[in-house]
Amino acid sequence: MRIGLISVLAMTALVAAGSALAKEDHEAEEGQKIFKRVCFTCHTSDAGKNKIGPSLHGVIGRKAGSVQGFAYSSAMKDANVTWDDQTLDKYLSDPKKFIPGNKMAYAGIKKEDERKEVIAYLKSLE
Numbered sequence: 001m002r003i004g005l006i007s008v009l010a011m012t013a014l015v016a017a018g019s020a021l022a023k024e025d026h027e028a029e030e031g032q033k034i035f036k037r038v039c040f041t042c043h044t045s046d047a048g049k050n051k052i053g054p055s056l057h058g059v060i061g062r063k064a065g066s067v068q069g070f071a072y073s074s075a076m077k078d079a080n081v082t083w084d085d086q087t088l089d090k091y092l093s094d095p096k097k098f099i100p101g102n103k104m105a106y107a108g109i110k111k112e113d114e115r116k117e118v119i120a121y122l123k124s125l126e
Contacts, residue, residue: 011063020083024120029123034114038106045125057125059083064099088119 004035006021028105035045049055061084080097081087087102092115094108109115 005029027117027120028124029115029120029121031117031124033123034118037107039118042104042106045121056122059088060123060126065073073101075099076103085119085123088122089115092118 020102035043039053039056042051042057044051046055047056047057050067050070054070054072061082064079064083064087070126076099079102081091081099083091087098089112092109093107095102095104109118
């Protein structure tokens with residue numbers, strides 16, 4: 001009886017983990033579409049390639065204003081921000097409010113689910 005219960009619990013955990021991964025994959029796919037529509041004009045997802053804005057490859061865990069070879073504003077270099085889900089969400093919501101004086105000429109992504117999807121995509125680039 002205990003082995004049966006353990007098997008059921010293990011299967012339930014596997015199904016839940018698979019469901020969570022499927023949701024993350026879906027969010028990242030949707031985020032890639034939004035990235036191409038909203039961010040790609042200025043940013044690239046390729047490592048080591050900057051455009052008008054810095055490459056966003058590996059942005060998760062990176063200190064703001066730290067990509068070599070990119071000319072950041074003083075505000076971004078001095079922001080003392082490390083990019084994670086929360087800081088990216090705040091920044092993408094309203095870049096000028098989160099880091100006043102930064103150079104990004106974009107008003108932000110107002111829909112929370114779209115920000116979450118873009119962040120899921122950025123996380124997939126690591």
